[in-house]
Each structure stands twice: as structure tokens, then as C-alpha cells.
Amino acid sequence: MSYQAKGLQAWLLQRLTGVFMALYILYVLGVVVFSESMNYQQWSGWLSHPLMNTATGLFFLTLAYHAWVGMRDIVVDYVPHDAFRLLVLTLISLFLISSSLYLLKILFSLTLIV
Amino acid sequence: MRFSIYRYNPETDSKPRMQDFELQEITPGLMLRDALLRIKNEQDESMIFRHSCGEGVCGSDGMNINGKNGLACITPLAELSEPVVIRPLPGLPVIRDLVIDMTQFLNQYRAVKPWLIVKDPVPEVEYTQSPQERDKLDGLYECILCACCSTSCPSFWWNPDKFRGPAALLQSWRFLADSRDQATEERLEDLEGPYKLFRCHSIMSCVNACPKHLNPTKAIGHIKQLMLKNML
Numbered sequence: 001m002s003y004q005a006k007g008l009q010a011w012l013l014q015r016l017t018g019v020f021m022a023l024y025i026l027y028v029l030g031v032v033v034f035s036e037s038m039n040y041q042q043w044s045g046w047l048s049h050p051l052m053n054t055a056t057g058l059f060f061l062t063l064a065y066h067a068w069v070g071m072r073d074i075v076v077d078y079v080p081h082d083a084f085r086l087l088v089l090t091l092i093s094l095f096l097i098s099s100s101l102y103l104l105k106i107l108f109s110l111t112l113i114v
Numbered sequence: 115m116r117f118s119i120y121r122y123n124p125e126t127d128s129k130p131r132m133q134d135f136e137l138q139e140i141t142p143g144l145m146l147r148d149a150l151l152r153i154k155n156e157q158d159e160s161m162i163f164r165h166s167c168g169e170g171v172c173g174s175d176g177m178n179i180n181g182k183n184g185l186a187c188i189t190p191l192a193e194l195s196e197p198v199v200i201r202p203l204p205g206l207p208v209i210r211d212l213v214i215d216m217t218q219f220l221n222q223y224r225a226v227k228p229w230l231i232v233k234d235p236v237p238e239v240e241y242t243q244s245p246q247e248r249d250k251l252d253g254l255y256e257c258i259l260c261a262c263c264s265t266s267c268p269s270f271w272w273n274p275d276k277f278r279g280p281a282a283l284l285q286s287w288r289f290l291a292d293s294r295d296q297a298t299e300e301r302l303e304d305l306e307g308p309y310k311l312f313r314c315h316s317i318m319s320c321v322n323a324c325p326k327h328l329n330p331t332k333a334i335g336h337i338k339q340l341m342l343k344n345m346l
Contacts, residue, residue, distance in 0.1 A: 007312035077272045
């Protein structure tokens with residue numbers, strides 16, 4: 001079986017990223033709910049820990065990919081005309097790429113502070 | 115009993131309209147098809163719809179009944195709320211009144227090669243199969259191609275030329291699951307890409323619509339699993 005895999009790969013990765021995001025969100029919610037009051041130092045210290053920093057970066061990258069597959073599905077179903085479709089997909093991908101890069105920049109700057 | 119029936123003749127009408135009918139003396143046990151035949155015979159002969167066997171076997175009289183796709187011949191009038199709104203199956207071109215053009219639906223069916231593909235030399239006796247292997251085809255072979263499922267599927271409405279649709283995918287799995295078929299690889303490869311199989315987002319409208327109580331969503335899930343297994 002050949003794998004240009006626009007279908008199976010996207011479908012599978014959307015599920016895997018979904019699992020990762022669910023675990024990450026549960027963990028973060030757990031920490032926020034169960035920690036006593038958290039001040040800015042503790043907060044940024046927590047997020048700049050290499051493991052947490054990497055996980056957060058990974059979270060936003062998987063979020064971007066997950067959103068890309070989902071939005072592509074919606075656009076392919078509901079946006080008519082190839083040219084218009086291409087425009088909408090381009091705008092979505094630009095938004096996802098730029099916001100991901102911006103987030104990574106913030107996360108990276110956190111590691112430099114502490 | 116009151117009926118509101120979709121009327122459209124593309125050759126003479128600029129747009130579709132709903133026409134009201136009323137039937138007296140509804141006897142118990144009467145099916146919707148019987149009512150439509152009475153309307154046609156007693157009130158308006160120009161109203162047309164497809165029908166044949168009258169017992170849910172041929173799949174000719176699929177239509178949209180009070181918003182849900184089903185077969186008129188096995189839909190009891192007693193279960194319907196008034197006025198009974200009857201429209202053609204949604205998403206495909208209307209030829210006239212309740213008769214739709216099934217070409218796109220049947221093209222997708224043809225595209226999954228709904229026949230056994232065997233590469234070994236043809237045996238001199240029948241192709242044999244164990245009872246357990248045969249059991250795997252239950253819930254798959256019963257499809258009568260009435261198109262109730264595919265025309266209830268939004269993904270099929272938007273891409274009837276690219277998405278195979280639940281009916282064709284159920285048949286695709288019917289042959290993938292068949293122990294005698296030897297074209298698994300080719301069948302799976304043909305379904306790759308974002309459109310043919312993966313337009314399905316498992317909303318299960320097809321399961322809700324199927325008058326034979328089959329489950330195309332489950333079959334589609336099996337196809338995805340088999341693809342995954344073949345990949346790993």
C-alpha cells in the first residue's frame with residue numbers, strides 16, 4: 001500500500017493528537033485546581049521547566065495540526081469553488097502557522113528568564 | 115389523513131411546489147405506498163414515484179418521509195404525524211416529483227467493484243467458505259441499494275462525485291470481509307485519499323435512515339481499522 005496518505009494519515013494523526021491534548025489538558029487542569037494559590041513566579045517557574053515547556057510546545061503544535069485537519073474537513077465540505085477553497089485554506093494555515101510560531105517564541109523566552 | 119407532497123417537473127415548472135392531498139377511510143395496517151397509490155389513482159394521476167415489490171425488498175420507493183429517509187412500502191401510516199410531508203430523497207437531482215436521478219449513487223457503488231476478485235485459478239467446484247467466514251457477511255449483504263443512507267449523509271450531499279457514500283462503503287467492506295476475495299490491498303489502496311472514505315465523520319445519519327437496519331458507520335470503521343492494521 002502506498003502512502004501519500006492524505007486520508008489515513010490525517011485521520012490517524014488527528015486521533016493521536018487528540019489523545020495527547022486530552023492528557024495535557026487534564027494534567028494542567030489538575031495542577032491548576034489542586035495547587036494552592038499560584039503566584040507569577042511559581043507559574044512561570046512551572047511553565048519554564050524543560051519538561052513542561054516541551055510538553056506545552058508540543059501541545060500547541062498538535063493543537064495546530066489537529067485544528068488544520070478539522071478545518072480542512074469543514075472547508076472541503078462547506079466551501080464551494082476551488083479558488084475560494086484554496087484562499088480559505090491558505091488563510092487558515094497562515095493563521096495556524098503564525099500563531100504557533102508566536103507561541104513557541106513565548107515558550108522559548110520563558111526558558112531564558114529563569 | 116392529510117399529505118403534503120413535493121411536485122416538480124423540470125420541463126414545465128420553474129420551481130418545485132408542495133401539493134396537499136387528503137385521504138378518507140384509512141384502514142389499519144395501510145402502508146404509505148398504498149396511500150400514495152390511492153392518491154395517484156383517485157386524485158392526481160400526474161404525481162409519480164418509483165415502486166415495485168411493495169415489501170421492502172426491491173428498494174425502489176425510497177423517499178423523504180416527514181424529514182426522514184425511508185421506504186414508503188414498509189412505513190405504516192399509523193406511525194406518521196399529519197400532515198405527512200413527502201419529498202424526494204435529498205441531495206440528488208430530481209427527474210420528476212419523487213423520482214430522483216440515481217446515477218451518482220450507482221457510479222459510487224460501481225466504483226468499489228462490488229464483486230469477488232479472485233487471483234487463484236478458478237476452482238472446479240464452488241468457492242468454499244466456513245460457516246464462521248460466512249457469518250461475517252451478515253449485516254452487509256442485505257443492502258438493497260435504496261439510497262436512503264447515502265442521501266441522508268451530508269458528506270455525500272456536498273461531494274457525491276468524490277465521496278463513495280455509506281451504501282458503497284458498506285459494500286466495499288462486504289467484499290473486504292469476504293474470505294474468498296483476494297483484492298484486499300487494491301481495494302484499500304483505492305479508498306486512500308481525503309475524499310473516498312475519509313469524508314465520513316461518523317455522524318451515523320446512515321444508520322438512522324437504513325430501512326434494513328444495517329450499520330454502514332460500523333463497516334466504515336472496520337475499513338479504517340483494516341487500513342491501519344495493513345499500515346503497521
